[in-house]
Amino acid sequence: MNKKNKGKQESKTVVITGSARGFGYEMAKVFKQHNYNIVLSDINNENLQKAKKEIERIVGYGKVKSVVCNVTDYKSIKNLLDETINTFSKVDVWINNAGVNQPNKPIFQLEQKEVDFLLNVDLKGTIYGSQIAFEQMQKQGFGQIYNVEGYGSNDAMMTGLSLYGTAKRAVTYFTMALSKESKELTKNKVKVCRLSPGIMITDFIKSANGGKTQIELSEKTKKAYNILGDYANKIAGYVVPKMVKNKKNNRQIIWLTKSRAFRRFLTAEFRKNKFFKVK
Numbered sequence: 001m002n003k004k005n006k007g008k009q010e011s012k013t014v015v016i017t018g019s020a021r022g023f024g025y026e027m028a029k030v031f032k033q034h035n036y037n038i039v040l041s042d043i044n045n046e047n048l049q050k051a052k053k054e055i056e057r058i059v060g061y062g063k064v065k066s067v068v069c070n071v072t073d074y075k076s077i078k079n080l081l082d083e084t085i086n087t088f089s090k091v092d093v094w095i096n097n098a099g100v101n102q103p104n105k106p107i108f109q110l111e112q113k114e115v116d117f118l119l120n121v122d123l124k125g126t127i128y129g130s131q132i133a134f135e136q137m138q139k140q141g142f143g144q145i146y147n148v149e150g151y152g153s154n155d156a157m158m159t160g161l162s163l164y165g166t167a168k169r170a171v172t173y174f175t176m177a178l179s180k181e182s183k184e185l186t187k188n189k190v191k192v193c194r195l196s197p198g199i200m201i202t203d204f205i206k207s208a209n210g211g212k213t214q215i216e217l218s219e220k221t222k223k224a225y226n227i228l229g230d231y232a233n234k235i236a237g238y239v240v241p242k243m244v245k246n247k248k249n250n251r252q253i254i255w256l257t258k259s260r261a262f263r264r265f266l267t268a269e270f271r272k273n274k275f276f277k278v279k
C-alpha cells in the first residue's frame with residue numbers, strides 16, 4: 001500500500017474496559033499506533049478524560065472516543081457497545097480489562113461487601129462484557145474478545161490473594177468455555193482469548209476496595225515485584241502486536257512465561273531495588 005492510500009484504509013475498532021489508567025490505558029496507546037479507533041471506557045470519568053486527551057496526541061489514523069462505563073452494571077456495558085456501534089459501526093477487538101485488587105487479608109476476614117465488590121468487578125464484569133461483545137461479534141461474523149487473567153489463573157495460591165485468585169481462576173475457566181462455545185456457534189469466527197500480563201507495577205498493586213483501602217506490601221512481595229514485575233507499557237508493547245496479528249480462537253498471550261521468570265531469577269541480583277527499596 002502506498003503512503004497516499006494508507007490513510008484511507010478503514011480503521012479497526014478496539015474497546016477496552018478500565019482503560020483510564022494502567023494496563024488498559026497502555027494497551028490503548030499501542031492500538032492507536034496500529035491505527036485502530038480507540039474506545040476508552042472506565043468508571044472514573046476524570047481519569048478517562050485525561051487519558052482521552054493523551055491518546056488523541058498519539059500518531060495513528062484512528063479516532064478516539066470515551067464512554068463512562070461501570071462493568072458491574074450490565075446496562076452500562078450495553079451502552080458502551082451501543083455507543084461504539086453508533087460511532088464506528090462495528091467492534092473488532094473487545095478487551096475486558098477492568099479489575100480490582102483485594103485487601104491483603106485471609107479469606108475469613110474479608111467483609112461481605114469486599115467479597116461482593118471484587119467478584120462483581122473481576123468476575124461478573126468480565127462475564128457481562130463477554131456476553132455483550134460476543135452477541136455483537138456473532139452478528140458481525142468476526143471479532144476478538146480478550147479477558148485478562150491474573151494471579152490464581154494458573155492455580156497459584158497465596159494468603160491475602162485468595163479471593164482475587166478465585167475470581168481470576170474463574171475468568172480463565174469462563175473464557176476457555178466461551179471459546180469452546182464460539183468454536184461450535186461461530187466456527188471460530190469470533191475468537192475468545194486470554195491475556196496473561198504477569199506482574200505489573202501499576203496503582204492496582206497498592207489499593208483495594210476501589211481505592212478506599214491501601215495495601216501495605218511486605219518485604220517478600222516487594223522482592224518478588226522487583227524480580228518479576230514490569231511497567232504496564234512494556235507488557236502492552238508485547239501483547240498488542242500479538243492481538244493485532246491473532247487469527248486463532250482460544251489463544252493465550254502470555255508475558256511472564258516460565259522461561260522468562262526463570263531468567264529473571266537468574267539475574268535477580270541486578271533487579272534488587274528496581275521498583276521498591278528492599279532491606
Ligand SMILES: NC(=O)c1ccc[n+]([C@@H]2O[C@H](COP(=O)([O-])OP(=O)(O)OC[C@H]3O[C@@H](n4cnc5c(N)ncnc54)[C@H](O)[C@@H]3O)[C@@H](O)[C@H]2O)c1
Pocket residue numbers: 017018019020021022023024041042043044047069070071072096097098099100121125148149150151197198199200201202203204205232
Ligand atoms: N497489576 C498487576 O500486577 C496485574 C497482574 C495481572 C493481571 N492484572 C489485571 O490487569 C487488569 C488491569 O489492571 P491494572 O494493573 O491496569 O489496574 P489499575 O487499577 O491500574 O487500572 C484498572 C482500571 O479499571 C477501572 N475500574 C475499576 N473498577 C471498574 C468498574 N467497575 N468499571 C469500569 N472500570 C473500572 C479503574 O478505574 C482503573 O482505571 C485487571 O484485570 C487486573 O486484575 C493486573
